[in-house]
């Protein structure tokens with residue numbers, strides 16, 4: 001089995017990286033959700049091979065790519081789809097926007113669970129729809145959907161924008177909760193738009209279940225959005241896909257694309273094919289590394305900043321940190337940026353009521369992660385004894 005080196009990451013300064021351009025070079029950027037690791041060598045080789053042909057015209061997804069995705073979904077999630085159910089897109093964000101545009105009319109309500117990835121929160125307003133928000137509940141073991149609040153919300157909504165695995169809490173929905181959501185949506189005739197972009201990075205002990213895989217009747221009312229971008233660290237290639245098994249829903253979705261998206265990035269398609277076909281071993285190795293980072297973060301927070309409340313995520317590389325007990329005056333994001341030179345995402349980005357939280361991206365080397373926690377702990381200690 002090939003070995004991959006996640007303890008070394010290339011410098012991204014001056015590479016036109018969004019993450020590494022926002023702050024001065026002395027700040028550790030741990031905000032936007034991409035990872036610092038080199039892409040799988042299998043993907044780099046596939047792109048190099050494609051570069052040898054010097055024409056980069058408009059591209060379509062080759063049959064082989066559709067078949068690889070069909071195979072992957074069947075093997076890993078037991079979900080059977082057909083190649084033609086897949087609609088390629090330049091991103092999951094455009095995908096959930098098109099999904100809402102395709103089926104709803106101004107004034108309709110869209111249910112969303114907070115805290116939530118900001119573009120999901122903002123999407124309804126783009127189409128003059130109303131966002132109905134219900135908070136996740138925090139139990140001893142972490143965040144969970146609130147079934148009572150969900151049922152009440154779904155009674156008013158025309159669509160549910162689900163995010164599973166959930167960003168920023170890292171919650172992976174159980175089969176029982178998904179079945180509950182699906183049954184409520186069926187009873188109320190609610191469209192399900194399911195953002196599953198983080199589905200390939202689920203840690204040991206949890207299982208990803210595409211909501212549409214529960215039953216054909218659920219798939220009939222669901223638009224699922226996926227991508228190789230988060231898992232294989234290729235989000236700059238702007239390629240994702242929707243799976244829509246219901247032909248009427250697919251055709252309405254195609255209508256919503258029109259005038260905005262025709263074809264998809266040539267290199268993104270090549271990289272996506274190489275990811276699903278060739279880079280499974282790299283993905284498994286990455287998952288192990290991320291899981292150790294997740295556990296390391298938990299231990300280090302306990303050791304150095306026990307005032308932070310942290311529920312280790314069940315998937316992906318984002319940690320949702322409750323800083324409310326730290327006694328920071330004002331925004332913890334600004335405090336850690338100024339005093340610790342660590343660039344986190346501010347909690348209020350994920351919902352107005354989460355100002356006491358920050359989101360930390362641990363898709364980085366263990367050394368950078370340790371440095372960040374030490375800097376944060378140092379800043380808090382320095383504040384206590386000026």
Ligand SMILES: Cc1ncc(COP(=O)(O)O)c(C=O)c1O
Pocket residue numbers: 033090091092093094117163167195197198227229235239240
């Ligand atoms: C839940 C979720 N959906 C969508 C996206 C963005 O996807 P894309 O870059 O494909 O639009 C992200 C990126 O962080 C995300 O976390």
